[in-house]
Amino acid sequence: MPILGEIAIILGLCLLCEGLAALLPFPFPASVLSLLLLLALLLTGVLKERHIGRVCDFFTRNMAIFFVPACVGLIEHWETLSRVLLPFLIISLLTTPLVYAVTAWTVQLLLGRGRDKEEKP
Amino acid sequence: MIETMLSSPLFGLAISCLAWWAGLWIQKKTGLLLCNPLVVATALIILFLTVFHIPHADYDRGGALISLFLGPATAVLALNIYRQRQLLKAHFLPVLAGCLAGCLTSVGSVLLLCRLMAVEPEIAASLLPKSVTTAIAVAIADSGGGIRSIAATAVIAAGLTGALFSPLFARLFRVTDPIAQGVGIGASSHALGTSRALEIGPLQGAMSSVSLCVCGILTSVLALFL
Numbered sequence: 213m214p215i216l217g218e219i220a221i222i223l224g225l226c227l228l229c230e231g232l233a234a235l236l237p238f239p240f241p242a243s244v245l246s247l248l249l250l251l252a253l254l255l256t257g258v259l260k261e262r263h264i265g266r267v268c269d270f271f272t273r274n275m276a277i278f279f280v281p282a283c284v285g286l287i288e289h290w291e292t293l294s295r296v297l298l299p300f301l302i303i304s305l306l307t308t309p310l311v312y313a314v315t316a317w318t319v320q321l322l323l324g325r326g327r328d329k330e331e332k333p
Numbered sequence: 334m335i336e337t338m339l340s341s342p343l344f345g346l347a348i349s350c351l352a353w354w355a356g357l358w359i360q361k362k363t364g365l366l367l368c369n370p371l372v373v374a375t376a377l378i379i380l381f382l383t384v385f386h387i388p389h390a391d392y393d394r395g396g397a398l399i400s401l402f403l404g405p406a407t408a409v410l411a412l413n414i415y416r417q418r419q420l421l422k423a424h425f426l427p428v429l430a431g432c433l434a435g436c437l438t439s440v441g442s443v444l445l446l447c448r449l450m451a452v453e454p455e456i457a458a459s460l461l462p463k464s465v466t467t468a469i470a471v472a473i474a475d476s477g478g479g480i481r482s483i484a485a486t487a488v489i490a491a492g493l494t495g496a497l498f499s500p501l502f503a504r505l506f507r508v509t510d511p512i513a514q515g516v517g518i519g520a521s522s523h524a525l526g527t528s529r530a531l532e533i534g535p536l537q538g539a540m541s542s543v544s545l546c547v548c549g550i551l552t553s554v555l556a557l558f559l
Contacts, residue, residue, distance in 0.1 A: 226404045239476065241468030243407035244549050250411035261412065268409040275528035276371045276496065277353045278406045281396030282467070283375040283489055288389050289482040299450045303460055304490040307442045308521050309502050311464055312495065315435030316508040316517030322427035323510055
């Protein structure tokens with residue numbers, strides 16, 4: 213697959229999902245919809261890894277740069293933000309580790325149980 | 334001449350890539366956690382725009398082109414999930430339960446803290462969806478009467494916290510299982526955290542991708558009842 217073919221598949225899929233997301237009766241992001249559709253196409257074998265592999269690896273290896281403009285955009289919101297800065301910072305800095313801990317502990321606990329069962333018989 | 338250059342979308346594209354390159358270099362040289370390329374690049378660009386009095390709108394002509402690719406960059410995470418499908422199938426229930434616990438904790442803790450600090454309801458509505466990816470968060474904030482820009486900022490703040498400190502969280506909370514680490518990152522800091530999870534390992538990256546999807550869907554459903 214030529215690299216431009218790979219790009220065409222990914223961009224076409226994302227474009228299709230933007231259309232599909234607009235049809236849905238509730239707000240749902242096109243990006244998550246395209247992830248789910250791409251996963252479905254891979255699982256059903258319609259698309260193979262060789263059809264999209266290089267583009268996918270490029271994006272995942274360089275993913276964080278795509279957030280740079282959004283982060284720079286924070287300067288535009290500075291005035292609104294400065295009014296609620298203290299509660300904003302407390303909530304942001306406190307809840308993120310809390311969510312991480314609760315989620316990871318839940319998974320670890322349940323995985324541990326599953327593994328104990330596997331080992332017993 | 335300068336004005337022509339500034340009005341071109343190439344300006345935003347070029348300084349974003351340049352700042353990112355500088356960020357990578359600085360991280361390699363210092364090895365410091367806070368010298369994350371995303372943080373360094375953002376700081377350098379803000380500094381540059383401020384020092385030379387360049388309007389943000391000039392930068393964003395190119396910046397918007399980069400943001401456009403957030404969609405495809407999220408979509409391609411499907412391949413990472415696909416590559417780990419056997420492990421995911423084997424541990425689907427614990428992963429799902431973790432995402433549900435994470436969603437409830439996120440929404441619950443924000444509501445509780447907002448009430449404790451007597452934060453205005455419109456700010457609370459904007460902070461509520463902070464753990465999910467921007468597109469979902471903005472939609473949820475909108476339907477709850479929140480402010481879009483605060484919602485987007487809270488999402489970035491949660492993402493940056495996760496991207497910077499998730500290895501620290503893992504040590505602090507004694508999370509040793511790579512699956513649990515990945516699901517935790519995705520649930521607390523969406524795609525931005527996932528970009529870091531991919532650097533930690535392929536399994537963490539895949540699980541973080543799964544969790545960002547599942548948590549996004551769960552939080553949208555949960556928001557309908559609030």
